[in-house]
Structure formats: structure tokens, C-alpha cells
Amino acid sequence: TRVLGIEGTAWAASAAVYDSGRDGVDSVFIETDAYEPDSGGIHPREAAEHMHDAIPRVVERALEHARETFDGPIDEPPVDAVAFSRGPGLGPCLRIVATAARALSQALDVSLVGVNHMVAHLEIGRHTSGFDSPVCLNASGANAHLLAYRNGRYRVLGETMDTGVGNAIDKFTRHVGWSHPGGPKVEAAAEDGGYVDLPYVVKGMDFSFSGIMSAAKQRYDNGVPVEDVCYSLQENVFAMLTEVSERALSLTGSDELVLGGGVGRNARLRDMLAVMCDQRGASFHAPDARFLGDNAGMIAVLGAKMYGAGDTLALADSRVDPNFRPDQVPVSWRDGEPE
Ligand code: ATP
Structure with missing residues (x-):
């Protein structure tokens, strides 16, 4: 499975490609462009302006990587799905990320997966630990x-x-x-x-x-x-x-x-x-460290698990949720795993 992930809940405009690999050796390519305020903390409007500028750049770079490393038929898309952070986060930033993800999934004609950013912070640890x-x-x-x-x-x-x-x-x-x-x-x-x-x-x-x-x-x-x-x-x-x-x-x-x-x-x-x-x-x-702060790698990894479980989104249901809590997510990808 190959999934392109996009993250942009606050400061990190980030895109990644997760490849589950052939012999159990997976790989994650991440491209991040961070918003760094000149003074003070994160300003929501400035953060959204940063997303607007940087998301197309990081997505293009991740897509390039996906194309370069794709060994399937030339007329097939280089990824199976596009996953994005639906929340929690700053509304104006989330909407830019969701728009990019929807457009990309339409253009490539692949599934769209909506990921809870906090569950992704957790699942990347479960994934890399094997716990x-x-x-x-x-x-x-x-x-x-x-x-x-x-x-x-x-x-x-x-x-x-x-x-x-x-x-x-x-x-x-x-x-x-x-x-x-x-x-x-x-x-x-x-x-x-x-x-x-x-x-x-x-x-x-x-x-x-x-x-x-x-x-x-x-x-x-x-x-x-x-x-x-x-x-x-x-x-x-x-x-x-x-x-x-x-x-x-x-x-x-x-x-x-x-x-x-x-x-x-x-x-x-x-x-x-x-x-x-x-x-x-x-x-x-x-x-x-690359998986700890906000990054699209964790979005792509959880996106691949959700895609594998058939947990994809119809465009009409792909609204963002700035207050998305982790316990709102039905965990589709752990079916059959012990509690
Ligand atoms: P969320 O993931 O909840 O949406 P976020 O996007 O702000 O929030 P992260 O990218 O996970 O969060 O983390 C950023 C925070 O991590 C910042 O507040 C920063 O100060 C803190 N941080 C980064 N490195 C360190 C460190 N070495 N020690 C303590 N805090 C750190």
C-alpha cells in the first residue's frame, strides 16, 4: 500500500508518502515546511497564509517522490489513497489542507482518508514500536x-x-x-x-x-x-x-x-x-524525532491502516473538525486485534 499524507493543523505544512513495502520493510518520505512566527506565538491567520503558500510545494515534492519510486504501470496513480488531518487544529489551516487533499484524490482518482491528528500521534508510536x-x-x-x-x-x-x-x-x-x-x-x-x-x-x-x-x-x-x-x-x-x-x-x-x-x-x-x-x-x-512533532508521515501511516480497513471518506462527508476528539473515532483498523 502507498499513501500520500497531508498535515497542516497548526504550524507544519507537511506532505509524506508511506510505502508499506514488499518484504515487511516499509518507508516514509516526509517533506515539511514549518511556519516560524517573527515574534509571539502562532497567529491563526499567518499560519493559514503559510499553509496556502507551502502546502502546494510540499505536496508537489511528495508527489514527485511517489512518482520516482513507483514501479507500477505508467497509467496508474503512484499512490492508492490520499490521507489528510481533519482535526483537531486551526480551522483556516485545516480547510486549506482538506481542499488540497480532496483535489488531489479527485485528480489521481484514488480514495480519500480523513485522519484524526491526535490518534495519528498515538498510532505512529504503536507502528514504530510494534507494541x-x-x-x-x-x-x-x-x-x-x-x-x-x-x-x-x-x-x-x-x-x-x-x-x-x-x-x-x-x-x-x-x-x-x-x-x-x-x-x-x-x-x-x-x-x-x-x-x-x-x-x-x-x-x-x-x-x-x-x-x-x-x-x-x-x-x-x-x-x-x-x-x-x-x-x-x-x-x-x-x-x-x-x-x-x-x-x-x-x-x-x-x-x-x-x-x-x-x-x-x-x-x-x-x-x-x-x-x-x-x-x-x-x-x-x-x-x-521526525515522527514526534507534527508531520505528515504519521498521517500517511495511519491513513494506510484506515485505507486497508476500507475506512475512506466520500467527498460530501469530508468536512474538517477543529475540535475533533480522539474518542470520536471508531477504530476500524484494529478489528480482530485483542482489546
Ligand atoms: P498538536 O499536535 O496538539 O496540534 P502542535 O502542532 O503545536 O500541537 P507539536 O508539533 O506536536 O504540536 O509540538 C510542538 C510543541 O513541542 C511546541 O510547543 C514546542 O515548544 C514543543 N517542543 C519541541 N521540542 C521540545 C523540547 N525539546 N522540549 C520541550 N518541548 C518541545
Whole structure:
């Protein structure tokens, strides 16, 4: 199976080609053009303008790759389906991506597949780990939640009660005057920091970042060295995510954890999760960096699974959904797999 995936929920205009390969060796080609705000955070209108410019470019490059690597008959399309992110994300960006995907599937005369971006963050970890039924911690910009499969859907076991984890960190770095994205800068600064007290907010399976972020800004304004604030921010925020991940493993009885989302690039978060899993005899997997932040590779991979299950979209049903939740997706592609 060969699927062209298109992603553009927020900042990454990205297109990819997934090829399931002949001898069980698959490949993913990804072309991404990132929107980088000059100042401040992601501005929805500027992000949509970026999509408008960049999506045709990255799609053309992915198509070129698909044509170059296609060894089928010359009159056949070089992919079997076109998959796109339907949501969650910024409405104006999603609509540009969906328009491109519809046009391409019509032009190539192939199936259209609508992918939930958060389920794709999870499934790419399941795909690259080979784990059967893992719990997934999605730690991305606009989201933070724990998912596990039960009765045909990915259930949200716990989630942030306010902002996503990456956005929370980025708000602090904007306050400090650092450019977007802030996560990698906090990680670098934390190397030279020590601990100062910050709030730690876990309520059952849910958690909250807004109190910690306000306190972090206050500490910084009161003259606490920024390295110490960054260090403490990482320790508290990632310990919260680790605590809830452990509770999710315990609750589900699963012994597999996968990490998804751009904040998953953080080595301290990965370390904490690995230590926790190790101590309870569970396996931990974080996909390669190229699959962690937003990327069309994960859309193409899940698109191929959905296409294989016949889970395709009619044009008339292909509207985007900026608030698309993972538990709204009937999981068609795991039929016959154990729960
Ligand atoms: P979503 O996937 O929820 O729609 P998004 O598109 O903003 O959100 P991603 O691309 O998954 O999210 O992740 C981007 C976020 O990852 C940014 O907030 C960025 O600061 C954060 N990030 C990237 N690298 C690191 C790092 N090394 N440490 C911490 N955070 C990081």
C-alpha cells in the first residue's frame, strides 16, 4: 500500500508518502515546511497564509517522490489513497489542507482518508514500536492527554484541564522574550538550573498547567535565575505527566507506554518515563524525532491502516473538525486485534 499524507493543523505544512513495502520493510518520505512566527506565538491567520503558500510545494515534492519510486504501470496513480488531518487544529489551516487533499484524490482518482491528528500521534508510536495495545501519552503543543484502546475506541483516560503542555511552556518563554518554539530553549537552559518551588497539579487522572506557568512567570519577574525556573518547570510538568502515565498503566493493566507529540522530543521527559516504566517492568517507546512533532508521515501511516480497513471518506462527508476528539473515532483498523 502507498499513501500520500497531508498535515497542516497548526504550524507544519507537511506532505509524506508511506510505502508499506514488499518484504515487511516499509518507508516514509516526509517533506515539511514549518511556519516560524517573527515574534509571539502562532497567529491563526499567518499560519493559514503559510499553509496556502507551502502546502502546494510540499505536496508537489511528495508527489514527485511517489512518482520516482513507483514501479507500477505508467497509467496508474503512484499512490492508492490520499490521507489528510481533519482535526483537531486551526480551522483556516485545516480547510486549506482538506481542499488540497480532496483535489488531489479527485485528480489521481484514488480514495480519500480523513485522519484524526491526535490518534495519528498515538498510532505512529504503536507502528514504530510494534507494541500491541499500549497506553499513549500525547504531549504536544495544543494537547496533553493519555489514551488507551477499549471497546473499539481510543478512550481519553486523563487530560489537561487548561492549555496543552507545549503551549504552556511556550507561554512562559514568550514572557521571558524567547522566540517560538520555547520547548527546546527551556530544555537547554534547564541544564544549568536548580530546583525552586513551583505548584504541582494532578487531580485524579487530569492535570493543569496554568497555575505553574503563572508561578514560573512570577518567579522570573522576582529575579529567580531563568535557568532555575526552566529546570523546575521541567521537573514539575514532566513529573505530573509521568505520574498520570503510571496511573494509566496501572488502571489498564497495560505494560506498554508510547510517547507522542512535539514535547516528546524532550530528553528529560523521556528519561522520567523510561525510569518509571523500568521500575514497573513495562516497556517504553518514543518514536524518532521526525515522527514526534507534527508531520505528515504519521498521517500517511495511519491513513494506510484506515485505507486497508476500507475506512475512506466520500467527498460530501469530508468536512474538517477543529475540535475533533480522539474518542470520536471508531477504530476500524484494529478489528480482530485483542482489546
Ligand atoms: P498538536 O499536535 O496538539 O496540534 P502542535 O502542532 O503545536 O500541537 P507539536 O508539533 O506536536 O504540536 O509540538 C510542538 C510543541 O513541542 C511546541 O510547543 C514546542 O515548544 C514543543 N517542543 C519541541 N521540542 C521540545 C523540547 N525539546 N522540549 C520541550 N518541548 C518541545
